[in-house]
Amino acid sequence: MPSTRAVAVDPPTVRLDDVHLAYDDSPLFEQLELTLPAGSWTCLLGRSGCGKSTLLRLIAGLATGGESRFTLSTDDQSPLRHRIAWMAQQDLLLPWSRVIDNVTLGSRLRGQTTDRERAHELLAAVGLTHAAQRRPEALSGGQRSRIALARTLYEGASVVLMDEPFASLDAITRLELHELAARLLAGRTVIMVTHDPAEALRLADRLLVMHGLPATLSLHEAPSGTPPRDIHDAELITHQRQLLDLLNEQTAPTDIAVGQQ
Numbered sequence: 569m570p571s572t573r574a575v576a577v578d579p580p581t582v583r584l585d586d587v588h589l590a591y592d593d594s595p596l597f598e599q600l601e602l603t604l605p606a607g608s609w610t611c612l613l614g615r616s617g618c619g620k621s622t623l624l625r626l627i628a629g630l631a632t633g634g635e636s637r638f639t640l641s642t643d644d645q646s647p648l649r650h651r652i653a654w655m656a657q658q659d660l661l662l663p664w665s666r667v668i669d670n671v672t673l674g675s676r677l678r679g680q681t682t683d684r685e686r687a688h689e690l691l692a693a694v695g696l697t698h699a700a701q702r703r704p705e706a707l708s709g710g711q712r713s714r715i716a717l718a719r720t721l722y723e724g725a726s727v728v729l730m731d732e733p734f735a736s737l738d739a740i741t742r743l744e745l746h747e748l749a750a751r752l753l754a755g756r757t758v759i760m761v762t763h764d765p766a767e768a769l770r771l772a773d774r775l776l777v778m779h780g781l782p783a784t785l786s787l788h789e790a791p792s793g794t795p796p797r798d799i800h801d802a803e804l805i806t807h808q809r810q811l812l813d814l815l816n817e818q819t820a821p822t823d824i825a826v827g828q829q
């Protein structure tokens with residue numbers, strides 16, 4: 569199996585401090601703080617609409633459509649730009665490009681020389697050597713997710729932001745993707761938004777739960793053992809029950825907003 573870890577060098581610790589963000593004068597974040605420790609995988613859970621994707625967009629430097637101010641920093645004082653890869657729920661593969669060209673898309677968009685040898689190595693790593701010349705439409709959802717993962721890895725980014733990347737997959741394919749992602753993204757600074765407590769408990773070194781309006785973050789202990797953890801593990805199942813109870817107790821932000829009117 570080709571090594572894909574060597575490319576991500578020196579993952580930084582990422583910090584967001586004093587985050588303020590409001591939509592139409594209504595604050596979503598006030599003095600929010602977030603730390604992503606170097607080389608560790610953080611999972612972010614929370615009820616729909618509490619602000620998880622927005623927080624990811626702030627880290628990625630993407631527009632949120634709101635009024636915001638915050639400090640984004642790294643422990644090595646180097647800018648995050650060019651060190652970030654983004655993996656979304658939609659695989660965002662170009663339908664008219666072959667699989668291999670989808671993997672190298674980033675360098676092609678930047679006008680850089682493509683490293684096809686590396687792209688082929690990554691396709692081998694995600695088990696899709698045979699699909700290199702196919703177009704995405706000829707592939708299953710699980711295969712497309714593997715290609716999206718290969719494309720993320722091709723970027724060689726040391727910081728990876730993932731917004732529900734496996735949400736559209738069937739349960740078994742999702743478990744397979746967990747194995748792959750845990751192995752191939754090991755050693756990078758990762759934050760993954762998910763609605764699935766079991767997925768978070770399988771993959772996370774750290775679990776954060778976002779709740780409230782303005783939103784706050786609370787740390788939930790991860791089960792013992794190294795990710796990807798066994799989904800049937802008794803400790804994981806106990807944690808899952810606790811997390812579900814916690815999420816169930818929390819009011820959805822839409823209900824809070826209605827209650828404040």
Ligand SMILES: Nc1ncnc2c1ncn2[C@@H]1O[C@H](COP(=O)(O)OP(=O)(O)OP(=O)(O)O)[C@@H](O)[C@H]1O
Pocket residue numbers: 591596614615616617618619620621622623632633634821
């Ligand atoms: N451009 C925008 N203008 C106004 N409000 C917005 C905008 N973008 C997001 N919001 C609001 O900000 C809140 C947080 O949105 P966000 O997408 O970050 O939530 P989320 O926790 O990721 O939700 P989900 O789990 O459903 O994806 C929501 O109430 C949403 O309606």
